[in-house]
Amino acid sequence: MHIFSTLSFKSFLIAALFMAISTSGFSQKKELRHVVMFKFKETSSAADVKKVEDAFHGLKGKIKQIKDYEWGTNNSPEGLDNGFTHVFFVTFSSEEDRAIYLPHPDHKAFVEVLKPHLDKVMVLDYWAKNK
Template identity: 70%
Template sequence: MKTKLTVVGIMAILVSYSFTSTISEKKKNSITEKTTQMPDSVLRHVVLFKFKDGTAKEDIKKVEDAFSALPAKIPEIMGYEWGTNNSPEGLDKGFTHSFFLTFKSEEDRAIYLPHPDHKAFGAVLTPYLDDVLVIDYWTR
């Protein structure tokens, strides 16, 4: 009798382990799919500006206004925000302005980059720009 109970107990443990392992594997695969497919992922386009020393506040405002007008002119921009640096860390390397654009796809970004209104904005910016840093990434 003890042998039968022991065998039944071992079988129950094995079935339970197999079931738990299968569920765990399904969860793992589900997480992997979400990470690689990212159906709700969007493309972020981050632009940082460092203005030339002595650039007048009025000229910086012209640049801010010109950049802020782009979402109304270029429908492929699905999200837009901007701000000025206020980090206390002192690691900004002179970059003061951050502009954060969101696109649904690389195709939308490809339309934005050579867009005539984007090029016109570049003409407003260039006389005052000391340096620019651009990073694009897919959200996770």
């Protein structure tokens, strides 16, 4: 009985370790991040900025190449934002998916909503590295 309980415990530990590794960021799956930061014009109202935010939210449902996305507004206490207030973070599985996204008609429509209110933009793309 002792051998059985020891084997069961070892099997449990091996299974738990496998699950932990498979869900802990040790995956070799690459993800391409497309990070865009906006500084809006001083003349843009809160309603104008909300239109841009809403237009961005709609992209995930319209462009299947978007694997994931998130966004947020600056709350850094350091004062190093250079006036950038919003960050939009889009994840792709491949450069090919990004190449479809950039000229996609729905992305272009988003840019048209954004353009009248955009003062500055910064864009960085990178391949996420494993932890």
